[in-house]
Structures are given as structure tokens and as C-alpha cells.
Amino acid sequence: MMSAPLRPIDYATETAPADARGHLLHNLILFGRLLRGLGLAVNIARVMDVAQALEFVNIGQRADFFYTLRSLMVHRKEDLPIFDQAFKLFWRKYIDEGQVIQFPRAHIRKRTKPVVKAPPLKEQPDNGNSQPNPNQPPVIEVTMTYSEAEILRSKDFAEMSAEELAEVKALIANLVWQLGQRRTRRLHPGRDNLIDLRRTLRKNINFGGDVLHWARRTPKYKPRPLVILADISGSMERYTRLLLNFIYSVSQALKQPVESFVFGTRLTRISRQIDQKEVDVAIKEVGHLVNDWAGGTRIGDSLKTFNFRWGRRVLGHGAIVLIISDGWDRGDVDLLGEEMARLHRNCHRLIWLNPLLGMSDYEPLTRGIQAALQHIDDFMPVHNLVSLEALAEHLAKLGQERGHRRQKFAL
Amino acid sequence: MNATSFTAFSSIDDLHAALAAQNYVAERGLSTAIFLALKLGRPLLLEGEAGVGKTEIAKVLTSLLNTDLIRLQCYEGLDISHAVYEWNYTRQMLFMRLAETRGEQASEAQLFGPDFLLKRPLLQAIDPSRSNAPVLLIDELDRSDDEFEAFLLEVLSDFQITVPEIGTVKAKHTPIVILTSNRTREVHDALKRRCLYYWIDYPSFDKELSIVRAKVPQASEQLARQVTGFVQELRRLDLYKLPGVAETLDWITALVTLDQQALHPSIVEETLGVILKYQDDVEKIKGKQSQSILAHVQATR
Known part of the structure; x- marks a missing residue:
């Protein structure tokens, strides 16, 4: 250079x-x-x-x-x-x-050589079809019968073939994401009982000091910020690629900035890398940046790094936090509990997405997830398209209220 | 730009010395940034952890330039009626009533005249009737929202504000603008680009010691060295909230008030709350940890 x-x-x-x-x-x-x-x-x-x-x-x-x-x-x-x-x-x-x-x-973006490559899929999907054109909504294979589409929607990501994954990626890109709204401190003309003196005076200027018409104001609502923390350790490997697609499509769909991080043994912020025009470029850049793909997991330490270094900067204005992990943790369990509690206190809603919840016989018994569970607002599966749709629906319905804390499962 | 006050600093060295004379111990880089802000008439954006002396800069500059300090504390939803101007509605109402009793009707020109105008900080700062440039401190900008930032961008580019009822108000003397941010949120790039930027770091031991000596001269030399050393050690630890210089000064002031000449184990335990503001951090440091830091500090400082 x-x-x-x-x-x-x-x-x-x-x-x-x-x-x-x-x-x-x-x-x-x-x-x-x-x-x-x-x-x-x-x-x-x-x-x-x-x-x-x-x-x-x-x-x-x-x-x-x-x-x-x-x-x-x-x-x-x-x-x-x-x-x-x-x-x-x-x-x-x-x-x-x-x-x-x-x-x-x-x-340095764009100029670095990859240190460790992102884990490749079992087979590379057919690149000709899977490349979504940014100007055109992706064309979804319509040759499938209804039941085939249904099967695909409810099939576990981990069990999909390369073709199915490509199709699902297109479907993920089509999901509609909406977050609950937060009432801000800013007011604008409206119908609430907050008096707007400036406009009131203007309206009554001809009545000699009597007020006949009241002008009112109402608070402005804004979408909540979203923070995503995704586990990319070895046990999550089969889901990682699709979850990055998921993070990308959420970041693109929401108007407000989305902060995203991935963690295995250490925490890496990927918000800037994700913010690209093309999904493949974004994922490639994340691949270059992160160097603990498919390794061990230390959720507690990663959350601590997040809380200490990033929490104050990205959790303002009533953020919603998504943690995507299977909860297999090789780190300190007490630390995990402590940091989950801290994170929980600092955000509006804490949602844990666990791909293992899709398995019918799964019970959250590992010590890690047990320590974390008491600090989670919602515990939801994320193993197939149906579960992602359920998540989208759930996020859209989040209201003003914080909901009951220490809530158990929301399956 | 006001010629008389600014030419007082013909070089960075001059300004650096003047700041020191005001008991403000600045890094060379900070002096340079302030010097340029004064010379170029540009806003200065200061970022840094809480309690490293960002707001203090504005106060020191004010007394240095012998001018007024106008402070605008930011918060979410800060709007024009609190930042720029507001009409005095009660007076307007009364005026309308009085006119009514005289059988007249108050005209708009009368009602929205200078008599009824309440000037808020931004309008005060660009008031053309000022004889010299004030220091405008826009504090904790990260707490405000996008709407206010956008408005500020407009004001800071040409230092003029339009009040619909009165007309455009333009500053005769460009105010010296200091913006501070604790980085709880990233300030928008467009606004940052208008400004000079300086990141204030935690000071080194020697710097912090001279700050302590300058600000709390009544403390004994031994106490000053130990307190500074202790806080410096704390900053190396893995704490949720590291103590700032403000905490160091608070602590040593507290210790002086308690007539302490040096640190000892029990007084450290009792006053930890002055420097650590989170229960987790206090728990972590209390007892063994604080004793070992103290022993280290006593041995080396």
C-alpha cells in the first residue's frame, strides 16, 4: 500500500x-x-x-x-x-x-488476510442461485409443494442439505422484523393531556387572555435498540453460518442501529462488518475478523467483557438483548450467573435463543444454563424457520412493560 | 472573534502555562487542541471516562478568558424551548388581559417582542449584544437524542438561530464551544466532523499527583502520594467502574477532613465508598485485596 x-x-x-x-x-x-x-x-x-x-x-x-x-x-x-x-x-x-x-x-478492513476461515458448510451451496440480488426481492423456489415448504420450515437447520440451506437463507432474508417501541422523553403535537403552551397561546391570541382552546402534546415513540450476542463455539458450529445470515437480515430490516457480537472464548464486535450491502461480503468480513471459530465456550467471561466494555455504550434507551447459545459452557458457572444478572439489570428485555430447545427431549440441565435461566425474560428455540418466525412475532408484540422478571419458559 | 482575550495566547506554550496557573494540569495534546479551538473558532469535542476533568476545562477557560460560562446540560428530549428560547406565557397572558381591560386587543407584534422572550443557553451564547465571546459548555452530549444533535449541527455550523417571530439572531463573537461526551452512545459523525477531537485519558501517576497537589494543597505529601498510588493501582484492576480523577480528589478531601496524615487499613475500608460506586466493586476490593494494594503502595510510594 x-x-x-x-x-x-x-x-x-x-x-x-x-x-x-x-x-x-x-x-x-x-x-x-x-x-x-x-x-x-x-x-x-x-x-x-x-x-x-x-x-x-x-x-x-x-x-x-x-x-x-x-x-x-x-x-x-x-x-x-x-x-x-x-x-x-x-x-x-x-x-x-x-x-x-x-x-x-x-x-484495517478489507485489506487483511483471513486468519482462520469461517467453518465451511458441509457442501458449498450452488452459488448461482443463492446469490440474492439486492435490488430485487429474492425469488423463492415456487416449485415446492405446500407440504414440502412446510417440512422445510420446520426442519432443524442442523439437518439440512446445502440446497435446503440456500433456500432457507432466502426465506430468512424475507422475514419481517419489528421491535417493540419505547416511549421517549420527546413530545410532539398530539392528543395526550400534556399542554403545549406555545401553541395554546397562539390559538387563543384573539380572546383577550382567556383560554378557549387547549393545544396538547403526546410523547414520541421510537423503536428499541437491539443487541445480539451469538455463540460461535464448536457445539454451535452447525448453526453458525445461518445465524450470521439471521443477524444480517435483522440488521438490515431494522431502521435503528443493531449492535452484534459473537463469542467463543472471547468477545468480538461485528456490527461494522455486518453493516454491508451484500450478505456474503458481510459474512466474509466477519470470518476475517473473528479468530475463535468453533473452539471452546466461555460464556461468563464473554458476557463480562460485554458488560464491562460495551454495556454502557450500547444498552442505553431500553435495549432488547438476544443471546444465541446452546449454553454449553466450559467457564466459571458462578461468573456466568453474576454477569447474566448484571446484563439483565441493564436491559429492557433479555431473550435467550437456544437451538437445542427444538429437540423434544431437551431439558436445560447443564449448570451453565441453570445459572443463566433465572435471569432470562424469554427462553425460546432457534433451530428452524418456524422458530425464527415465532421470534419475529414475539419481538413485534413486546410492549412498554418490562414483563415479569424471573419468568420461566416462553415456549 | 474577540481580539483582546485571544491574543493573550500567542503559542501553545503560553496556553499550557496559563492552564497550569489555573491549577489545571493538562497534557500537551489537550493544550494543543484547546489552542486550536480558540484560533480556528471551532467547537472542541472532549471524550473520556467519567471524572477525568472534561467539564472542568470549560470552567478553567472561562476564568482564563475572563468571560461568561453558559452551560447546557443535555438529556433525552431536550427541545428548543429548553435549549434555545421560550416565550414567557404568563406575562403574555397578563398583557393580553391588561389590553382587554383598556378595550384594546394585544397585537402579535407586541406579544412576541423581546420583552417576552426568555433566552435559553444557546440563544444566550450567540446574543449579538455580548461584548465578548462566552464559553458555551454543552455537557454530556451523549445523553441527548438524534433530534437535538441535528439541531446542534445547524447551530454550530454558522452560529445563528432563527426565531420565527423575531428573525435571525447571529453571534457577533463566535462563542468558544466545548462539547463533552461519556460515550454512553456514539455521537453522530456529522457532528464530530465539525469539531476538534480530544480523548482525555486517565492521568499517569506523576500527572495525577500534581493534580492532587494543586487541588488539595492542605493534604500531606505522604497522603497525596499514597492516595494517588492507591487509585492508580485500582485502575489496573478488573472493576466495573474505575475511579476517575474526581474520585481521587473526593477521597483525599474526605481523608483530610478526617485529619488523616497517611493511609492505614481501617481508614481505607471505611472510606472505600468514596472511590468505588458499585457494590460488586466494593465487595471485590474490600479486605484482602485492599490490604495488599495498600501494602504495595506504602512500600513503593
């Missing part, structure tokens, strides 16, 4: 100021381009801002030069280390031609 040798000039020894400015601007533009390549939102207007700001700063002072650039070119804490590294490499006297430049890889 930096094949052309970039040699910023040494300002300490530069004597002709007008000439230096020209070089500096040129270098700033190149630097801006480098940052953009690394995924920072830097455009030419930004670079011009920097050039303007540098008029007030002694650019011989490396620290001041550094902070001036940083305060104008970085707007997110996550981007700070990338900037620091890029700055260090770019703004120095000479660049060693042979040196390979290493950037923090996890942050």
Missing part, C-alpha cells in the same frame, strides 16, 4: 518557507490519503483544515505538529492507535525502502 517511497521533508533544515509550505501541503494530502486507506474518515476538506491550523503552530515542534494533525484528523478513540502508527511511519526523515510496514491489522 505504500509502494511509492514517501519522503516528507525535514522541516528543521528547510529554509525557503514558501517552498516548504508547498511540500508540506503535498505531504499532508498524501498522509490524508494514507489515513483514508486505513479506514479513517479523512477527506480533502479535513486536510485543508489542518493546513489552516498549522499556520498557528510551530511545526518545528514535533509534538505540537502531531497533536494538531491528530485533533483534526481523528474523531474516534478506536482510530487513535492507527493514527499514531501511521504518523510515526509517515512523518520521519527517511523511510527504509526494504522495511515492511505493519499496521494494527484488526482495524
Whole structure:
């Protein structure tokens, strides 16, 4: 990416100021381009801002030069280390031609090589048919008879063939998702008993100080934020690919931002990767980012990471949390209980989706799931299309109320 | 832009020294960001964990520039009538009644005149009758909602507001705008792009010690070193809510009030609630953990 040798000039020894400015601007533009390549939102207007700001700063002072650039070119804490590294490499006297430049890889999108590939399906589905065209609603095979469609809807994802999976993916993309609404503190004209003084006065301006018509306001409703935490450990492997499809289609269907995370032995945020125009691109990027596919599970630790690092940032405004896991946990059970309790206190509704619930003889007896169950609002299956439809219906019906806490199963 | 107050800082060093003289111990990067905010007339967005001194910056700048501080605390549903302006309805009603008793009818021009206008923080900040630029602190922006952010975007781009009944109000002196966020929600990118950005981190031991010395000079040197060391150690631990600099200052003030010259086990146990605000965290630190940190601090600081 930096094949052309970039040699910023040494300002300490530069004597002709007008000439230096020209070089500096040129270098700033190149630097801006480098940052953009690394995924920072830097455009030419930004670079011009920097050039303007540098008029007030002694650019011989490396620290001041550094902070001036940083305060104008970085707007997110996550981007700070990338900037620091890029700055260090770019703004120095000479660049060693042979040196390979290493950037923090996890942050660079699109340019990294996959570390561990996502688990492939048993057989690759026929790519010609399964590729949904974004402009056109996916065409679902209509040659099936009614009963075939029914069978597919209720067949366990884990038992499906590659063709069936491709079909189900198209069906998943068609599901309609809606979340319960949250009453916000913002008011707008309406019919509730909250008086709108501004409009009331306007309406009664001709009555000499008597109020004959009252104008009222009503609270505004907004959809609740959704947070998805999906288990991608070995025991969930058969479901993982489809669940990513599910996460993608939910994220696309909802207008509000959806935060999604996956966990096995550690927690990875995948919201940015999921936010793509094409489902296959999204899933591929997730595959590149995550490196604990099909390994062990430490749900407690992962939830702790979530609660400590992300909870405060993504659980505001009465969020609904979906945990997708079979509950097979190799970590500390007490920790799992504690962190489930914490998560439960901080969200509006906590829903655990368990693919094993689809099995007729399944009982949630593992210690992990026992510890978690008392902190769950809804415990639902997620093993076939019917269960996903049931989930969609359930989410759409969630009202204002929190529901009874410590509720048992909602099968 | 007000020439007299701003030229006081001809360089970053000047500003850095002036902040220090106000007992605000800033990182070089922060001084640079503030300097540029003043020079470029751009808003400064400060992010960081709670209690690292984001709001304090605005107060220090106010006294440094000898101007007014206008503060707008954000919350969900913050609307124009609380952020920008409101009409004084009671007075308007009374005025209409009085006119009625005189057999007249109050005209709209009379009712919606400057006499009845209540200026809220944003309108105060861009009031053209001001003789110098005020500091406008928009605190905890992450608590507001999209609607307010969109409105703010408009105000911060040209520092003018249109009040339908009166007309457009435009600032004569561009206010110095400080926005703070605790990152409970991501501030919209469009708004971020208007601003200079600085992330305030927890300070190093030496930085924090000098903050403690500057803010609580009556504390003994030993106590200051131990308290700072203790809090620094706590920040390395796996706690749900790490103590900020504000907590350090609260703690040492509490200890000074209790006439303590140095930390000892029982006083630490009794006052843990000043620095740790979650029961889980207190449980975790209480007893063995706090004793071992204390022993470590006593040995090294």
C-alpha cells in the first residue's frame, strides 16, 4: 500500500518557507490519503483544515505538529492507535525502502488476510442461485409443494442439505422484523393531556387572555435498540453460518442501529462488518475478523467483557438483548450467573435463543444454563424457520412493560 | 472573534502555562487542541471516562478568558424551548388581559417582542449584544437524542438561530464551544466532523499527583502520594467502574477532613465508598485485596 517511497521533508533544515509550505501541503494530502486507506474518515476538506491550523503552530515542534494533525484528523478513540502508527511511519526523515510496514491489522478492513476461515458448510451451496440480488426481492423456489415448504420450515437447520440451506437463507432474508417501541422523553403535537403552551397561546391570541382552546402534546415513540450476542463455539458450529445470515437480515430490516457480537472464548464486535450491502461480503468480513471459530465456550467471561466494555455504550434507551447459545459452557458457572444478572439489570428485555430447545427431549440441565435461566425474560428455540418466525412475532408484540422478571419458559 | 482575550495566547506554550496557573494540569495534546479551538473558532469535542476533568476545562477557560460560562446540560428530549428560547406565557397572558381591560386587543407584534422572550443557553451564547465571546459548555452530549444533535449541527455550523417571530439572531463573537461526551452512545459523525477531537485519558501517576497537589494543597505529601498510588493501582484492576480523577480528589478531601496524615487499613475500608460506586466493586476490593494494594503502595510510594 505504500509502494511509492514517501519522503516528507525535514522541516528543521528547510529554509525557503514558501517552498516548504508547498511540500508540506503535498505531504499532508498524501498522509490524508494514507489515513483514508486505513479506514479513517479523512477527506480533502479535513486536510485543508489542518493546513489552516498549522499556520498557528510551530511545526518545528514535533509534538505540537502531531497533536494538531491528530485533533483534526481523528474523531474516534478506536482510530487513535492507527493514527499514531501511521504518523510515526509517515512523518520521519527517511523511510527504509526494504522495511515492511505493519499496521494494527484488526482495524484495517478489507485489506487483511483471513486468519482462520469461517467453518465451511458441509457442501458449498450452488452459488448461482443463492446469490440474492439486492435490488430485487429474492425469488423463492415456487416449485415446492405446500407440504414440502412446510417440512422445510420446520426442519432443524442442523439437518439440512446445502440446497435446503440456500433456500432457507432466502426465506430468512424475507422475514419481517419489528421491535417493540419505547416511549421517549420527546413530545410532539398530539392528543395526550400534556399542554403545549406555545401553541395554546397562539390559538387563543384573539380572546383577550382567556383560554378557549387547549393545544396538547403526546410523547414520541421510537423503536428499541437491539443487541445480539451469538455463540460461535464448536457445539454451535452447525448453526453458525445461518445465524450470521439471521443477524444480517435483522440488521438490515431494522431502521435503528443493531449492535452484534459473537463469542467463543472471547468477545468480538461485528456490527461494522455486518453493516454491508451484500450478505456474503458481510459474512466474509466477519470470518476475517473473528479468530475463535468453533473452539471452546466461555460464556461468563464473554458476557463480562460485554458488560464491562460495551454495556454502557450500547444498552442505553431500553435495549432488547438476544443471546444465541446452546449454553454449553466450559467457564466459571458462578461468573456466568453474576454477569447474566448484571446484563439483565441493564436491559429492557433479555431473550435467550437456544437451538437445542427444538429437540423434544431437551431439558436445560447443564449448570451453565441453570445459572443463566433465572435471569432470562424469554427462553425460546432457534433451530428452524418456524422458530425464527415465532421470534419475529414475539419481538413485534413486546410492549412498554418490562414483563415479569424471573419468568420461566416462553415456549 | 474577540481580539483582546485571544491574543493573550500567542503559542501553545503560553496556553499550557496559563492552564497550569489555573491549577489545571493538562497534557500537551489537550493544550494543543484547546489552542486550536480558540484560533480556528471551532467547537472542541472532549471524550473520556467519567471524572477525568472534561467539564472542568470549560470552567478553567472561562476564568482564563475572563468571560461568561453558559452551560447546557443535555438529556433525552431536550427541545428548543429548553435549549434555545421560550416565550414567557404568563406575562403574555397578563398583557393580553391588561389590553382587554383598556378595550384594546394585544397585537402579535407586541406579544412576541423581546420583552417576552426568555433566552435559553444557546440563544444566550450567540446574543449579538455580548461584548465578548462566552464559553458555551454543552455537557454530556451523549445523553441527548438524534433530534437535538441535528439541531446542534445547524447551530454550530454558522452560529445563528432563527426565531420565527423575531428573525435571525447571529453571534457577533463566535462563542468558544466545548462539547463533552461519556460515550454512553456514539455521537453522530456529522457532528464530530465539525469539531476538534480530544480523548482525555486517565492521568499517569506523576500527572495525577500534581493534580492532587494543586487541588488539595492542605493534604500531606505522604497522603497525596499514597492516595494517588492507591487509585492508580485500582485502575489496573478488573472493576466495573474505575475511579476517575474526581474520585481521587473526593477521597483525599474526605481523608483530610478526617485529619488523616497517611493511609492505614481501617481508614481505607471505611472510606472505600468514596472511590468505588458499585457494590460488586466494593465487595471485590474490600479486605484482602485492599490490604495488599495498600501494602504495595506504602512500600513503593
